[in-house]
Amino acid sequence: MPSKRSLLRTPYQVLTQGLEKLLTDHGYVLTAELERDIAKKWEWHGDLVLLPKNSFQHEIWPQFGHKLWETIADCLSCKRLARKDTIINNDYRCPQVRLLLGSDGWVRHVDNGIKYHYDVTKCMLSAGNITEKLRISTFDCQHETIVDLYAGIGYFTLPYLVHAKASVVHACEWNPDAVHALKENLKLNNVAERCIIHFGDNKKVCPHGVADRVNLGLLPSSREGWLPACLSLKSEMGGILHIHENVTTTPSSKCEDIRMKLQNRAAEAAAELSATLQGQTNMLPIYRNLNQASPGSGGATSSHSYLANDIHKFTPDDPHPSDQEDADIIKVYQTWNYEKAPSVKQLQRQEQWDSWAADVAASIRHILEELHCKPWATIVKHIEHVKPYGPHIDHLVLDLECRPVERFAHHGIAY
Ligand SMILES: C[S@@+](CC[C@H](N)C(=O)[O-])C[C@H]1O[C@@H](n2cnc3c(N)ncnc32)[C@H](O)[C@@H]1O
Structure with missing residues (x-):
């Protein structure tokens, strides 16, 4: 007696065997080439199965007409079938999906x-x-x-x-x-x-x-x-923008430099966290100005820093920071976990994400100031890594807090 396990077939095996039967019934054999053309994975949407775009493209299949799609639907125990193509790059970003079996493509x-x-x-x-x-x-x-x-x-x-x-x-x-x-x-x-x-x-x-x-x-x-x-x-209160973007990161040869730079910043951030934000939750972000010299180095602090503690000192009469300074104005460092040292690759990526966020923050502040003719502050609250989109491309969401500076000066915003 065959074991129960050997009687169990994967959906892919069921599909392949069903198609092999269809082929042999019509005098053909399932060649390795045809086998490669059979979908190995698919998406389930209720009773609709969405096949991948590169499946069932061989010239042999069209001669079976509707029978092919019915066989596949039988094997996969679904009622409707559709096949994907690349997303049309039009303004609507419509999916290119063709219905192969069934009367409509509505799914839940x-x-x-x-x-x-x-x-x-x-x-x-x-x-x-x-x-x-x-x-x-x-x-x-x-x-x-x-x-x-x-x-x-x-x-x-x-x-x-x-x-x-x-x-x-x-x-x-x-x-x-x-x-x-x-x-x-x-x-x-x-x-x-x-x-x-x-x-x-x-x-x-x-x-x-x-x-x-x-x-x-x-x-x-x-x-x-x-x-x-x-x-x-x-316009009086501002708010938060959640900005999506695919951000490209390039691997750098200066790995060690970056690691050192980020570790120094992390140490500064941690020191600042305990020294200046005592009593507040350790989930608080720390706003750093990259132009600011590190303590004890004797360097001058930028007059336009947007540090969390300085923000109340900024008045609407202050001159606006120059474009050059914009790129470096705001950085956020979340509480650094020393236990889990990030890899050099992660540090490089983080560096580039931070730099992207700082650029976006500066541009958005510029737009807001142009629109409202008064100073605004844009603060990087968080960078969310949604998913890798491709090699060296990451889908990120920047949470950017945008307030007219007077909100900080006169009312204070609790972080
Ligand atoms: C691919 S969807 C993204 C939806 C969702 N935010 C997500 O990320 O899954 C983008 C949507 O934005 C719409 N869209 C693109 N540009 C637009 C514009 N200028 N005004 C209004 N809608 C737009 C498209 O029609 C599409 O439905």
Whole structure:
């Protein structure tokens, strides 16, 4: 008797054997070339299976017509089949998905308690953003107004409404198919009354002066959304921007230099943490100015540093820092864990991420000051590594706090 284990077949084996039968029934054999063309993995979306783009491309398959897709669906026990292609690089970032079997591409997902309903042939769900969706779900946005500049089907709009309990989300989206799905999803999750959809190009439709928080979830870069995002922030109070970007890091030969530099900074940050922020939580970020000379080196401190403790000294009459200084103004170092020494590679990446964040912070401050004709402070609160996007490319989200300087000078902001 064959063992139970030997009777169990993987879905891939079931599929291969099913296709082998189809071929032999028509007088063909399953060659190694054909076997390579059979999908080895696929995505499940309820009763719809999404095949990878490079599968079933061999010229032999079309002659089986509908029978091929029915055989595959039988083997995989699904009702509908679709195949992926590359995402069309148009403005809507539509997925190129072709329905092979079934009458429509609408699928449902439940993700962290949130229901998403969309047509796989028209909209995409970025599975890679799951960690960022989970992070948003942990935010407390009660009494906050959020602007989501690239709302899509609600990937981020929904966690803001369902879990972060935002008062209202202004969702901007220009793809009619995505807006259709977004409306469905708002209803499905019973949050439609707290979401205002602005259909169109966010550069035109985004509301001004309303936001406590703005989400800029566009890849490879959300730079084109920086101006609408700044316009949408509350002009008297400012708020937080969550800026997505694929950041390229280049391996450097000066590994040791970087390690030393970062370790020195970490030591300074730790010293500063205990010396100046006593009594506050150790999760607090420390704002460093790279122009500032290290203690005891005798160097001069920049007159425009935005250190956490100096911020109240900055008055609206102070001259603005020059562009040259902008790039180095703000750095955040989170509590350094000496137990787990980071690798040289991690240090290099961190260095480049920090430098990217400092550049973005400087540019956004510049935009805000141009818009409002008064000094603003932009503070790097956190850099979230969402996922590696390719070799030396990382999907990052920068949490950037943006306030008119007078908020710090006259009211004080608790960090
Ligand atoms: C790929 S989705 C990203 C959605 C989600 N933020 C994520 O990261 O998974 C980007 C969405 O932004 C929309 N979009 C791109 N540029 C836009 C613009 N200027 N105004 C409004 N919507 C835009 C696209 O139609 C698309 O639905």
